[in-house]
Amino acid sequence: MKARLTEVAKAAGVSTATASRVLSGRGPASATARRRVAAAASELGYLPHAAGRALATGRGTRLAVVVNGRTEQVLEDPYVGRVVTAAAKVAAAREVGVSMHWLPLHAPAELARLAENPAIGGMVLLNPTESALRAAPKSVRGRLAAIGVGSRHVPSFDVDNGPATARLVAHLLGGGRRRVAMITGADWLPCTHRTVTAYRETVEAAGFPARVVPGDFTAARGACAATEILARWPDTDAVFALGDLAALGALGALQRTGVDVPGDVAVAGFDDLQFAALSSPALTTSTHPVETIATACATAVLDQRLGRPVTRYSSELVLRATA
Amino acid sequence: MKARLTEVAKAAGVSTATASRVLSGRGPASATARRRVAAAASELGYLPHAAGRALATGRGTRLAVVVNGRTEQVLEDPYVGRVVTAAAKVAAAREVGVSMHWLPLHAPAELARLAENPAIGGMVLLNPTESALRAAPKSVRGRLAAIGVGSRHVPSFDVDNGPATARLVAHLLGGGRRRVAMITGADWLPCTHRTVTAYRETVEAAGFPARVVPGDFTAARGACAATEILARWPDTDAVFALGDLAALGALGALQRTGVDVPGDVAVAGFDDLQFAALSSPALTTSTHPVETIATACATAVLDQRLGRPVTRYSSELVLRATA
DNA sequence: TTGAAAGCGCTAACAC
């Protein structure tokens, strides 16, 4: 049942060192040794003892998912749940666990404290701010990556939201919309800027005014923002919200005001959450391959393959009824 | 920075054994020793090395969240994400990580294999079937608990969905509905039976017929089920779906068929997902304190306080527009 | 109540 390295080595007729080399994949070993050790291991159902390995290598037993945010509530965000789930799968395959940590916006140095924890073998930074990236100590380089913006020393895995925003806005314009307003994401999030810029450039290139209202990814704020938009610019004929939740909030607010969607005003979101397909009318949006991104990021960290500084994942337009 | 037990012991002027006893809280220690070790530890910012401790105690470095389900896709369910998030918080506070595992319905014995993994210090079984509970080996007793049904040896933490269902159905009847249909959850899930029974008893006690259609918690199935219900029993004036997703699917299907909700047919769900408040009309449902339940379950497992065999959490009716 | 010392299972120098 609980075969240990010693037993495997004995069964294979080699020393524990050789068995270790073969099973961990580092260090030299003859073809014969490889074969015999592998056979013995699978015969005995050998599973490396994570704590023993961690203690010897100092590489830790956990992958930390560190989430930047204003309050600890960010950890409750379903988006975070999706990232953790994906990371946990990658981690489990490597016999490590996952832990979640809130990184307060105002205390980026907390990151360095986490990095000191010997149990943490790698870190995935979620939605980092520039200051969080700067706070990453040299000691964690090579075992840290970001989902969101990165830096010179922190590789980034992110959705290609600039071009996706441009495509979505172009679709609205192509459908005859002339006054497209945008509800942004939280202002502290670097990725918000990219999308706002893409939006601005697209509408202005077409000769139309940019109308930006701050959002924070919540439905409640999306609803308020939509109301504000109509009050400030009554001729608005399309609303693009960063985040489906905000878009759904805006959609509800518009409908309650008696505005016909998409007749009077088109609405589009971003992320393609499960519920985007369930609203009435169903929400037009752009995909966000969160699981793919998180899996790649966690894999890169755990396998220490942090090659490219930036890896972008494309977002696809999903045309439904609201726009 | 990285103070180890040796340093703490030295600073406190005691042996590592004494320092260990004080810091781990087990074993005797004089008041003086306690005080001095505690002072030294906090002074040096000591953080126990999880791998070292795990290796010595054999208690593992991870809390496994084991999810029963038909396919590995269950791990992608947002509900699982919520449980893992809550468990990860509890775990992080105790310097352990979390891992996720799919327990196939047809291979409950897989549970025993997981239990053999020395890295796994505790297990939270999510939505276990009776056979999964039976497959739990004696060796894991005391470090295993279930979210969902339990057994004699596996303590259960669950929402009180029987009474909640009865209350919800009673509300529908109280509002004048006479032909209440129910869309159930996945049939392999033990908790489905409890709710179906509660529904059945409530409508029958009021002298109305029970109309049960199978569901699987998905919106797509909820939509089909609603269509089936109308085809089979055209006089249905209320639909109760187990799971808001199914309810939202049903709501959409009814609306597309030209049925007025709640005018012609009332709709109610279960779980009070974030999106229940966002549909139009907004969904009437019953709360499901997933985070509270998961936190309690994970805490009980990690702190080995598995006292009560069953802990129930009450679900509250949330009245909105659909019923 | 305390300290010395023997491991827990593994990896990594180092010598062969």
Added chain:
DNA sequence: GTGTTAGCGCTTTCAA
């Protein structure tokens, strides 16, 4: 290529 051996940091007998 391979084996010997010394730890990684902690807990836990066991003697004192």
